[in-house]
Amino acid sequence: MASIKDVAAEAGVSVATVSRVLNDHPSVSDDARKRVLAAVEALGYRPNAVARSLRTDQTRTLGLVISDVMNPYFTELARSVEEEARALGYSVIIGNADERPDLQDHHVTTLLDRRIDGLLVSPTDGGSPRMLEAARGGTPMVFVDRWIPGLDVPVIRADGQAAVRDLVAHLHGLGHRRFAIIAGPAATTTGSERVEAFRAALAEYGLPLPDAYTGQGDFQAESGRRVTEGFLDLPEPPEVVFAADNLMALGALDAVRARGLRVPHDLALAAFDDIPWFVHTDPPVTAIAQPTGELGRAAVRALVDRIEGRPPQSVTFAARLVVRRSCGESPVTNRSQT
């Protein structure tokens, strides 16, 4: 592969001039510029980004460490992150942590070794050592979706409190009184926050959230299935199950179906994180939707601000309730039927 030296030789100038042309530095004569460009064309020369990065100490690359690529929510997040990054002239390297702290650490380490300019993280747990180190060590960093308290790192997230309140109102209006939740890992902020929001919203109606109705999941479908089976085995099963993410909702749907029961007739179901597929499930699932694309774009902007020396800002978007049929007929339909 041709190097800058080859181009310089071909054009009959020094490497400095070639470099100047390539970085359109002002003081280059038209003649030299023309000859360099012709040489570049003739040799099919492309600058070596590795060498450039070594010299300039910047890679124009962002690292994105997410908890689970197979989760459509994160896939969409990754996609919007890549788009915005590309628009700003950055590439992104995605690391999939699969909800495993050790993998998260592995990715943070290799990304740092590659000297990425900044790191976008949706932490799997309370924070793996390498990540905390990086955060404290001054690596430009931004948290998306989930975060770790006590660190001076901007957070871009969606607040689901209002939407959860809307959801509970919706469910209450439908006549449901026994509510259960499939929680995410307590170590993640989204894991604990969603339970709290749910509990608080229930409290407004004087409804409890008993321990027996609080199942511990891990954001994966299988755990949703397992927890739901536990609920169904109870002497008095809940009337509603609220899954703290989309995959666990899917598991819950499986569990209900496996018993020959039906949603929402035998058990109502709602989920946090809306995804295109929820429209097509049987029944379509009522969910709380985050503005995922906005989240990804805002996160990249914050990170790039930080990298380029501008003060980055934390941003919180609002999530909203999307009512479908998995919790029962909507009140309106209900009323018209009565």
Added chain:
Amino acid sequence: MASIKDVAAEAGVSVATVSRVLNDHPSVSDDARKRVLAAVEALGYRPNAVARSLRTDQTRTLGLVISDVMNPYFTELARSVEEEARALGYSVIIGNADERPDLQDHHVTTLLDRRIDGLLVSPTDGGSPRMLEAARGGTPMVFVDRWIPGLDVPVIRADGQAAVRDLVAHLHGLGHRRFAIIAGPAATTTGSERVEAFRAALAEYGLPLPDAYTGQGDFQAESGRRVTEGFLDLPEPPEVVFAADNLMALGALDAVRARGLRVPHDLALAAFDDIPWFVHTDPPVTAIAQPTGELGRAAVRALVDRIEGRPPQSVTFAARLVVRRSCGESPVTNRSQT
């Protein structure tokens, strides 16, 4: 960030010795090794991968350019690719082409600029210029899923012919006679191959595949919806629609539902590419499943073989039919009901 020089100074040795310890070169005294390791520990030193790459001319990074990250099939492919690559000591950078040749070219270009060691591609179209150039220029390269004929590049793919034949047999057994297909872009191999396999399988039953029943899609949900509406508007609509990918099947489902019709009662539906969600749709969708994980792993192995100087091999896996309920009751159930 500490460099190898700092470590050398701290350990009281030369940078050459530090490098030797780090790459466990045999001729280093135990004493020196110990001092270097201690210095590394004390300074929290991590080698600069950028500098190393410049010197060794290898990045231990693979590029993966796929057509659409949001498609669960490709997400799963990407995941298995990353896993296998990690196991072999490589990282992977994913480029999402969004079925756009220009974006595909953009990613190929930046990946090449970064001097990745090899490229895994599922080409969007007949081949964008940069990609062809790279293929011919000797960049280690492997095609996954889709490929471009006439290039000396190994191909890792799944053959759906037998499965399509099984599908047609299944449909024929169910009594269907009017078959339609939503094809993918003709420029992609999977786009044209699947139509051909379908047509050939139908021919075995003396059944035609009229032009009116051959819709042109682009592997995206929206096109599936549009084409299906066209089918439904026909004086004599088909009895079965076979979508050449999962997203278009989803669009078809939408179209049918939007008219207040039902699958499979009013129109049977089958898809190429199985995904977890098809179990949960209403009704569950009959699909042809590829061994996606195998594909991804085999592709990485082939690419790494090529990179490390071993002869790479093309591999073809078999896809298989997964019968669910979107084409009607299965013959067995049928018989028992009769």
Added chain:
DNA sequence: CACGTCGATGTAATCGATTCCAAGCCCTCA
């Protein structure tokens, strides 16, 4: 006419590693 200025260019240092080559040291064997 001499001097300062400015634009265009080249030389060389530098980034952080790897690795070839030479040198130093110790040991063994003739």
Added chain:
DNA sequence: TGAGGGCTTGGAATCGATTACATCGACGTG
């Protein structure tokens, strides 16, 4: 005792870029 050989080790070149600094003409001005 001296030559040769095996370990260790350090010096320095190198990878492909960027960029500070020096140089060299040409030009304008007093």
